[in-house]
Amino acid sequence: xxxxxxxxxxxxxxxxxxxxxxxxxxxxxxxxxxxxxxxxxxxxxxxxxxxxxxxxxxxxxxxxxxxxxxxxxxxxxxxxxxxxxxxxxxxxxxxxxxxxxxxxxxxxxxxxxxxxxxxxxxxxxxxxxxxxxxxxxxxxxxxxxxxxxxxxxxxxxxxxxxxxxxxxxxxxxxxxxxxxxxxxxxxxxxxxxxxxxxxxxxxxxxxxxxxxxxxxxxxxxxxxxxxxxxxxxxxxxxxxxxxxxxxxxxxxxxxxxxxxxxxxxxxxxxxxxxxxxxxxxxxxxxxxxxxxxxxxxxxxxxxxxxxxxxxxxxxxxxxxxxxxxxxxxxxxxxx
Amino acid sequence: xxxxxxxxxxxxxxxxxxxxxxxxxxxxxxxxxxxxxxxxxxxxxxxxxxxxxxxxxxxxxxxxxxxxxxxxxxxxxxxxxxxxxxxxxxxxxxxxxxxxxxxxxxxxxxxxxxxxxxxxxxxxxxxxxxxxxxxxxxxxxxxxxxxxxxxxxxxxxxxxxxxxxxxxxxxxxxxxxxxxxxxxxxxxxxxxxxxxxxxxxxxxxxxxxxxxxxxxxxxxxxxxxxxxxxxxxxxxxxxxxxxxxxxxxxxxxxxxxxxxxxxxxxxxxxxxxxxxxxxxxxxxxxxxxxxxxxxxxxxxxxxxxxxxxxxxxxxxxxxxxxxxxxxxxxxxxxxxxxxxxxxxxxxxxxxxxxxxxxxxxxxxxxxxxxxxxxxxxxxxxxxxxxxxxxxxxxxxxxxxxxxxxxxxxxxxxxxxxxxxxxxxxxxxxxxxxxxxxxxxxxxx
Numbered sequence: 142x143x144x145x146x147x148x149x150x151x152x153x154x155x156x157x158x159x160x161x162x163x164x165x166x167x168x169x170x171x172x173x174x175x176x177x178x179x180x181x182x183x184x185x186x187x188x189x190x191x192x193x194x195x196x197x198x199x200x201x202x203x204x205x206x207x208x209x210x211x212x213x214x215x216x217x218x219x220x221x222x223x224x225x226x227x228x229x230x231x232x233x234x235x236x237x238x239x240x241x242x243x244x245x246x247x248x249x250x251x252x253x254x255x256x257x258x259x260x261x262x263x264x265x266x267x268x269x270x271x272x273x274x275x276x277x278x279x280x281x282x283x284x285x286x287x288x289x290x291x292x293x294x295x296x297x298x299x300x301x302x303x304x305x306x307x308x309x310x311x312x313x314x315x316x317x318x319x320x321x322x323x324x325x326x327x328x329x330x331x332x333x334x335x336x337x338x339x340x341x342x343x344x345x346x347x348x349x350x351x352x353x354x355x356x357x358x359x360x361x362x363x364x365x366x367x368x369x370x371x372x373x374x375x376x377x378x379x380x381x382x383x384x385x386x387x388x389x390x391x392x393x394x395x396x397x398x399x400x401x402x403x404x405x406x407x408x409x410x411x412x413x414x415x416x417x418x419x420x421x422x423x424x425x426x427x428x429x430x431x432x433x434x435x436x437x438x439x440x441x442x443x444x445x446x447x448x449x450x451x452x453x454x455x456x457x458x459x460x461x462x463x464x465x466x467x468x469x470x471x472x473x474x475x476x
Numbered sequence: 477x478x479x480x481x482x483x484x485x486x487x488x489x490x491x492x493x494x495x496x497x498x499x500x501x502x503x504x505x506x507x508x509x510x511x512x513x514x515x516x517x518x519x520x521x522x523x524x525x526x527x528x529x530x531x532x533x534x535x536x537x538x539x540x541x542x543x544x545x546x547x548x549x550x551x552x553x554x555x556x557x558x559x560x561x562x563x564x565x566x567x568x569x570x571x572x573x574x575x576x577x578x579x580x581x582x583x584x585x586x587x588x589x590x591x592x593x594x595x596x597x598x599x600x601x602x603x604x605x606x607x608x609x610x611x612x613x614x615x616x617x618x619x620x621x622x623x624x625x626x627x628x629x630x631x632x633x634x635x636x637x638x639x640x641x642x643x644x645x646x647x648x649x650x651x652x653x654x655x656x657x658x659x660x661x662x663x664x665x666x667x668x669x670x671x672x673x674x675x676x677x678x679x680x681x682x683x684x685x686x687x688x689x690x691x692x693x694x695x696x697x698x699x700x701x702x703x704x705x706x707x708x709x710x711x712x713x714x715x716x717x718x719x720x721x722x723x724x725x726x727x728x729x730x731x732x733x734x735x736x737x738x739x740x741x742x743x744x745x746x747x748x749x750x751x752x753x754x755x756x757x758x759x760x761x762x763x764x765x766x767x768x769x770x771x772x773x774x775x776x777x778x779x780x781x782x783x784x785x786x787x788x789x790x791x792x793x794x795x796x797x798x799x800x801x802x803x804x805x806x807x808x809x810x811x812x813x814x815x816x817x818x819x820x821x822x823x824x825x826x827x828x829x830x831x832x833x834x835x836x837x838x839x840x841x842x843x844x845x846x847x848x849x850x851x852x853x854x855x856x857x858x859x860x861x862x863x864x865x866x867x868x869x870x871x872x873x874x875x876x877x878x879x880x881x882x883x884x885x886x887x888x889x890x891x892x893x894x895x896x897x898x899x900x901x902x903x904x905x906x907x908x909x910x911x912x913x914x915x916x917x918x919x920x
Contacts, residue, residue: 404621404647435621435647476641 146217149335150301156326158300158333159265160189160378162307163227165337169198173311174219176203177212177229186231187267192372201270209235213242213264220262221250233268234277247316252287262316263307265454267323269361269411271460274323277450279459281412281443286318287421293317293342294388298363300331302386305340312339322360329364343390347399351381353474355399357422358409358452359385362461363425366409367466378474388418396422397430404435405473409466414442436476441469477554479528480595483537485545486517486828493517494692495549496543500532506552513549516692520826530554542692544632621647629654679792693793704855708765708891712850714906719866720882721915728916733808739815743884744786744840745807747863748814750910751784751838752803758903762835764856765893776894785834785854786814786823787841795821796854798834808920842866842884851889858894861907862887 153161172356175190175197181204184191194202205212209230210469216226230236236243243264251261270279289292295310295317297303303321310317349367351374358366361385370380380397385392400406406426408419412468418441426438443449449459483493506512511523512532534551537543570578618633625647626633633892638645638654677683679694690698723743730741755762759778768774782803785796797817799805805813820826837854842865851860864885871881886907890900 404619432624433619435619461764476644476646 145330150332151335152330153300153333154327154330155297155300155303155321156187156189157306158303159321160191160450161333162304163190164193165228166225166308166311167193167201168208169337170225172199172225174201174203174216174226176205176216176226178207178231179207180198180204182228185229186218187323188368198459209237209239210242211402213239213247213262213436215259216262216264217242217247217250220247220260220316221258225261227263227265227311230264230266232274232278232280232323233266233282234280236264236266236282236411239264242285243292243316243318244289248289251315252291259314260316261314263310263313263319264316265307265319266319267326269322269324270412270449270456271324271361272334273451273453273456274449276448278323279449279456281410283318283320283388284417287418291315293390295342295386296319296320296322296359296388297327297386298322298325298360298384299348300333302340302346302384304333305338306342306386308337309339309342313338317342320360324361325362325364340386343387345386346384347395348384349382351379351403353379353403354381354405354407354470355396355403355408356380356382356470357385357419358382359388359418360411362409362411362466365461365463366466368463369470372463372467373470373474376471378471380470380474381441385418391422391425393425393429396426399409400426401428401433404433405471405476406438407441407469408436408438409441409461411443411460413445414440415445417442439469439473441466478533479530479554480548481524481527481550482554483543483545483547483549484515484524486515486520486522490517490545492542492544495537495539496521497539498535499523502532503537505555506530506532512552517828520828520831521824522828526552528552528637529552543666544648568673572575590601600664617642617644619647622650625650625654633911681716683811691792693795697793700855701852704853707767708853708855709893710850710889711892711897711900712887712889713900713904714848714885714887715908716887717884717908718871718881718912719743719884722911723866723882725914725916725918729920733811733920737808737812737815739812741811741865742814742840743863744814744838745810746914747840747886747911748784748786748802748810748838749805749807750907750914751836751861752784753910754903754907755782756834757906758899759904760895760899761859761890763858763894764835765891779835781833781835783833785837785857787837787839787851788818790821795826796834796837797821797826797830798832806920811920824887836860836876838863841887846895848885849886849887853889853891857891859900859903861889861904 149406153474163175167175175193179186180190181194181199181202184193190202212230216228219226222392225296230239247260250258268281272279283294283296286292293313293315295306297306307319310319348363349370351370356366361383366382370382373380381403383395383399408422412418412419419442423440443459448458449456487492493515494517495513497514499514500506500512503695506526506529508529509525512526512548513524514521515524527599532550533553536551537547537549543549588895622633622645625631628701629650631650631653633645636645636649639649640646677686679688679691682688726741726743726746733739733741762782763776763778766775766777781801783798783800784802785798787794787796797820799810799813799817802810804907817830820830834854834855834857837860837861839851839860841849841862845865847864849862849864851862853860864882864887867880868880869883871879871883874877886904888904
C-alpha cells in the first residue's frame with residue numbers, strides 16, 4: 142500500500158532507511174526537531190544522525206542529558222505547541238524513566254484536552270536482542286506499551302517499510318512509538334523507493350503467501366519466519382507469513398482473513414510470552430474466528446525470564462531461530 | 477475404574493437423543509440403576525439408569541444438547557473396585573501424574589479409600605485411557621472448524637479417516653468427505669442457526685411478529701413428516717360408514733363400562749377392532765416398504781405383529797402411542813389400552829416403549845367436526861386411516877327406504893409403493909363392512 146511518487150529505488154539497509162527518512166523530514170519541515178542522547182555531536186550511536194547537527198543546527202538537533210523522562214517530557218511540550226519532535230531513546234532498555242511521560246502524558250493529551258491539543262510526537266528507539274547486548278541492550282518493550290489506548294506502536298522489519306511507516310509516524314497527529322530492531326539495522330537490505338511516500342499505520346503486510354498455516358510476527362523474527370517458511374515450501378508445506386508492522390492499531394482484518402483461509406495460527410515474537418502481543422492476537426482470533434480454527438493457536442516466544450543473558454548459550458536460549466520456527470510450523474501444518 | 481456412559485438408543489429407529497436434564501452433578505455419587513440423566517428423544521423423556529455405582533466424574537454433554545446415540549455423555553468413576561484396580565487406574569488415566577507432596581500421608585492408602593477427583597477442572601483432557609475411546613477420541617479431538625464444517629456438510633466425523641497427527645480428522649478431511657459425498661451423518665445435524673428475530677414466543681402461546689423456536693418434539697415431527705412425504709408416495713381414498721348400530725351399542729354400554737373400568741368408552745376401540753380384523757384380511761396394509769440398501773434390493777416387509785398407533789393431539793404436539801398386539805385384544809381390551817395411553821399422553825408420562833413399534837395408525841380426527849382429511853403416513857408404515865365426525869344423515873338404503881342414519885367418513889392414506897388402490901379400496905370396504913355389522917348384539 143505504499144504511495145510511491147517515483148518508480149526508482151535505492152538499495153539500503155534499515156539504518157540507512159531511518160537516516161534517509163529523518164534527513165528528508167528535517168529538510169522538508171523546519172518544525173521537525175530531533176532530540177536525544179548523543180544524537181548531535183556523536184551523530185547517534187548507530188550514526189543515524191551523523192552530520193545532522195552541522196546541517197540543521199543545535200536548535201533542531203538537540204543533545205540531551207542522560208534523562209529519558211526529560212527527553213520525552215520536553216518533546217511532549219514541543220509537540221503540543223506545534224513542533225514536530227522526533228525523540229530518541231538511545232536503547233529501548235532505557236525507556237522506563239520516561240514511562241510516565243509516554244503513558245501518563247503523551248497518550249492522554251488529546252483525550253484530556255477534549256481535542257484542543259494533540260501530541261504529534263515520534264519516539265524512536267532501537268530494541269531487541271541477538272546482538273550480545275545482554276541485560277540492558279536487548280529488551281523488547283512493546284508489551285509494556287501496547288495496552289495503552291492513545292499510543293500507536295510501529296515495528297518495521299524491511300527498509301521500504303521503515304521509510305513509509307516513519308513518514309506516517311511523523312505525519313501522525315498523535316504519539317507514535319517507533320521500534321527499530323537493532324539486529325536488522327545492517328543485516329537487512331532492500332530496495333527503498335525514492336521520493337516521499339507513506340504507508341498507513343495499522344496495516345499488516347503478507348510477506349509470504351501460503352495456505353496451510355498463518356504465521357504472524359514482527360521485527361527481526363519476520364525475516365526468520367520467512368526463511369523457515371521458505372524451507373518448508375521445499376517440503377511441500379505452505380505457510381503464510383504476515384508482517385504485522387503496526388502492533389497498535391492492529392490489522393485484525395489481515396490476520397482474520399488469513400486465518401480463515403489456513404485455519405491455523407502461529408504467533409512468533411521475540412518478547413516473552415506471558416501477556417505479550419501474541420496473547421492479544423490469540424484472544425482476538427479466538428473471539429472472532431473460533432469456528433474456523435482447526436488447531437490450537439500457538440505462540441512461539443521468549444521464556445519468562447527477567448532478561449536476555451550475555452553468555453551465548455543464554456542468549457540462544459532466549460532467542461528463537463529459523464530452525465525452531467520451521468519445526469513448530471511443520472508440526473502445526475501436519476497437526 | 478472409569479466407565480464411559482454413551483447416549484442410549486431409546487427405540488429402534490432413534491438415532492439421537494437430547495440431554496434434557498442432568499439429575500447429578502460432577503462429584504455426586506450415583507447408585508447402580510439410579511437415574512442420573514433424563515434424555516429426551518422423539519416425544520418422550522426417559523430417565524437413564526447408571527450401570528455402575530460410583531461418582532460422576534465428567535458430564536460431557538450440556539443440557540439441551542443433542543448428540544447421536546453412542547456418543548459418550550458422562551464418565552462415572554466406579555467405587556468398590558479392588559485395591560489393586562483402584563490404585564492402578566489413576567496412573568493409567570491421569571494425563572500428568574503430580575508428585576505427591578513429601579509430607580502427605582501415603583498415597584495408595586488414600587487412593588483405595590477415595591475415588592480420585594476428576595482432573596476436569598484444569599481443562600486437560602481427562603481419562604485418555606477410557607474404554608473404547610476411539611470414537612470418543614475422534615469427537616474429542618475435533619477442532620471447532622472440523623465440528624462446524626461437519627455440521628454444515630452433514631458429515632459424521634466418526635466415519636472419516638483422519639489424515640492429521642495421530643489420525644486426527646482435519647478440516648480438509650471433512651471438506652474432502654463432503655466433496656466425495658462419502659460418509660453422511662446418520663442424522664441431520666442437530667444444530668440450527670439462531671433465528672434472526674429478536675422477539676420470540678412459544679408454540680403454545682404464539683405472538684404475531686415473533687419467532688417460535690422449535691421444541692425437540694416439534695422438530696422431530698417436522699423432520700418425520702417431510703421424510704414421509706418425500707419418500708412415500710401418498711395416495712388417498714375415503715369411504716362413508718354407517719355407524720348407527722355400533723353407536724347404539726356404545727351408548728348402551730358406556731356408563732357401565734366407565735363404572736367398571738374407570739375409562740370412557742368411545743367409538744375408537746370399536747373402530748380399532750374393525751381395523752385389526754381388516755388388517756388380518758389385508759396383510760399388505762400392515763407392511764412396510766424397505767428401500768434398496770447397498771446390495772440389498774428394495775422389498776416389502778409384512779409385519780408379523782399388529783401394533784396400532786393411535787394419534788393423540790396435545791396442545792404443543794401430536795403423539796402416537798401404540799397399542800401393542802392390538803389384534804389380540806377385545807373391544808374392551810382396546811378401550812382400556814387406549815384409555816391408559818391417552819391418560820399417559822396428557823400427563824406427559826409416555827415412555828419410549830409406548831411410542832415404538834407401530835405398524836399401522838388410526839387417527840381419530842373427527843372430534844372437532846372434520847368431515848374428511850388427508851393424513852400423512854407414519855414413516856415405516858403402509859397406511860393411516862382416520863375416523864371423521866359422526867353426523868346424522870338422510871340415507872337411501874339398499875331396499876330404497878329413506879332413513880336417518882349416523883354416518884362417519886373414514887379416510888385412508890396409503891404408501892403407493894406398498895399397495896395399490898385395489899388393495900386399499902378392498903381394505904376400506906372390508907373395514908366399512910365390519911363396522912356396519914357391529915351392533916348391540918355383539919360382545920365387547
